[in-house]
Amino acid sequence: MTLRIYNTITRRKEDFIPIETGIVKMYVCGVTVYNYCHLGHARAYVVWDMIRRYLATKYQVKYVQNITDIDDKILKKAQENNTTMQAIAEQYIAAYDEDMAKLNIAQADDYPRATETIPEIIDLIQQLIDRDYAYSSRGDVYYAVQKFPSYGKLSGRKLEDMQAGASGRVDEQEEQKRYPFDFALWKSAKPNEPFWSSPWGNGRPGWHIECSAMVRSRLGETIDIHAGGTDLQFPHHENEIAQSEAAYAKPLANYWMHNGFVNIDGEKMSKSLNNFTTIRDLVTHFDPMAIRLFILQAQYRQPIDFTEEAINAATKGWETIRDGMLFAADFGAKLGWENIEIPARSDVGEAIACFEEAMEDDFNTSVAMSHVFELAKKLRSERNSLSHAGKTAASSEVLFQDWQALSYMTSILGFVADISDRQVKVENISDTEIESLIQQRIEAKKAKNYQEGDRIRDELKALGITLVDQKDGTTRWLRA
Numbered sequence: 319m320t321l322r323i324y325n326t327i328t329r330r331k332e333d334f335i336p337i338e339t340g341i342v343k344m345y346v347c348g349v350t351v352y353n354y355c356h357l358g359h360a361r362a363y364v365v366w367d368m369i370r371r372y373l374a375t376k377y378q379v380k381y382v383q384n385i386t387d388i389d390d391k392i393l394k395k396a397q398e399n400n401t402t403m404q405a406i407a408e409q410y411i412a413a414y415d416e417d418m419a420k421l422n423i424a425q426a427d428d429y430p431r432a433t434e435t436i437p438e439i440i441d442l443i444q445q446l447i448d449r450d451y452a453y454s455s456r457g458d459v460y461y462a463v464q465k466f467p468s469y470g471k472l473s474g475r476k477l478e479d480m481q482a483g484a485s486g487r488v489d490e491q492e493e494q495k496r497y498p499f500d501f502a503l504w505k506s507a508k509p510n511e512p513f514w515s516s517p518w519g520n521g522r523p524g525w526h527i528e529c530s531a532m533v534r535s536r537l538g539e540t541i542d543i544h545a546g547g548t549d550l551q552f553p554h555h556e557n558e559i560a561q562s563e564a565a566y567a568k569p570l571a572n573y574w575m576h577n578g579f580v581n582i583d584g585e586k587m588s589k590s591l592n593n594f595t596t597i598r599d600l601v602t603h604f605d606p607m608a609i610r611l612f613i614l615q616a617q618y619r620q621p622i623d624f625t626e627e628a629i630n631a632a633t634k635g636w637e638t639i640r641d642g643m644l645f646a647a648d649f650g651a652k653l654g655w656e657n658i659e660i661p662a663r664s665d666v667g668e669a670i671a672c673f674e675e676a677m678e679d680d681f682n683t684s685v686a687m688s689h690v691f692e693l694a695k696k697l698r699s700e701r702n703s704l705s706h707a708g709k710t711a712a713s714s715e716v717l718f719q720d721w722q723a724l725s726y727m728t729s730i731l732g733f734v735a736d737i738s739d740r741q742v743k744v745e746n747i748s749d750t751e752i753e754s755l756i757q758q759r760i761e762a763k764k765a766k767n768y769q770e771g772d773r774i775r776d777e778l779k780a781l782g783i784t785l786v787d788q789k790d791g792t793t794r795w796l797r798a
């Protein structure tokens with residue numbers, strides 16, 4: 319099987335061949351740190367985390383993700399809060415780390431910050447000026463897009479078409495440019511703004527140049543995969559290509575990958591549209607793994623609509639998968655299983671062929687998840703047989719293989735099931751409390767308050783107690 323990746327720049331799926339055998343160099347554009355991350359950001363970073371985990375089954379992956387800690391929006395927030403740009407950045411970097419850890423997103427190998435990359439940025443701008451791709455103008459430096467003949471090759475935009483559609487509005491900054499689509503590499507310092515000294519005077523870098531400088535300094539002139547959200551194709555990634563390829567005369571990346579949006583009512587979830595739900599708010603209502611599942615149920619390039627029904631359905635789905643993942647912890651001893659660690663790929667063998675086939679097809683997690691569900695549902699039905707009849711339909715060996723395959727797949731997709739949480743809860747409810755809740759449920763059902771009845775059943779389920787309603791109207795219960 320060969321891994322195939324949809325490459326935005328060629329607009330087709332291609333076989334993945336890394337530059338250096340056995341190594342993948344991957345750069346992902348990170349967040350601008352001036353606010354809490356929302357579900358759209360969660361999607362982006364869950365997706366790149368999943369891809370990184372899958373690649374790591376075959377290659378050594380070097381994963382770099384930048385932090386944009388200089389930006390107009392951060393400055394504005396600092397002014398509003400009467401504090402410094404650095405203080406705002408630190409606050410939201412810490413929040414980012416917390417949110418991503420909840421979603422079980424692995425740390426990058428490196429998180430370069432714009433403020434820590436200034437010498438490399440200045441060097442790169444100087445090279446572009448020396449090669450006549452950039453010019454300084456009253457303390458600013460601009461990239462001359464017309465000098466780069468393949469400008470637009472990633473996004474498919476042509477300068478002539480863009481010019482025809484432009485408004486013709488000219489503000490002060492526009493006057494300093496030679497051509498309307500030239501973009502800033504360096505911005506002269508305004509009063510009360512942080513600045514760094516440079517050959518063009520005091521100022522700060524533009525946004526696009528930081529990524530070109532970081533890719534080069536952390537990974538090299540050409541990398542394997544460069545990734546980000548669909549909105550970054552233009553202008554951000556187009557401009558990165560123009561900068562890096564003009565400076566080094568080599569492709570910046572061999573594969574360009576872009577994740578689809580999380581939408582609300584057909585519109586991109588975004589800070590500027592104020593239609594966002596933060597990750598920290600979501601995790602107070604939903605299990606972070608249900609959020610991860612909600613994201614991975616779609617193939618990464620497809621849009622996802624965020625609705626309450628969809629996230630509720632993902633919560634139910636996660637319960638099934640979690641029970642499957644915890645099958646060994648719950649029943650392994652009873653079935654005589656010895657090694658109940660998450661298995662290595664070699665131990666799982668043939669069982670994962672279908673899963674891998676889906677993942678090799680441009681990381682089709684939608685199909686991959688269907689294989690996960692198949693196994694989780696099978697284990698759930700065996701769980702019921704064990705609880706009710708004290709025996710399983712399939713042999714212990716077959717179940718062990720199923721559980722291993724499920725555990726392997728879910729580890730690649732980055733799911734974690736918290737056994738400690740469950741054990742504590744199970745110990746924390748006494749038989750008398752269970753009996754009393756069952757009695758309350760029977761009464762609720764008699765009063766036709768089925769919602770309350772279901773609530774009690776779910777509450778007990780979360781505590782590891784399964785209720786089994788009998789034909790005679792009584793209820794039996796079982797601890798997981």
Ligand SMILES: Nc1ncnc2c1ncn2[C@@H]1O[C@H](COP(=O)(O)OP(=O)(O)OP(=O)(O)O)[C@@H](O)[C@H]1O
Nearest residue numbers: 349350358359362546547578579580587588589590
């Ligand atoms: N709704 C979304 N769905 C998927 N990815 C998103 C969404 N919103 C932002 N992203 C991605 O998150 C990453 C970080 O984005 P960044 O910090 O620049 O936020 P942003 O695009 O300014 O967010 P916003 O649009 O909310 O202001 C980018 O790769 C971006 O494409």
Ligand SMILES: [Zn+2]
Nearest residue numbers: 347348529554
């Ligand atoms: Zn970038």
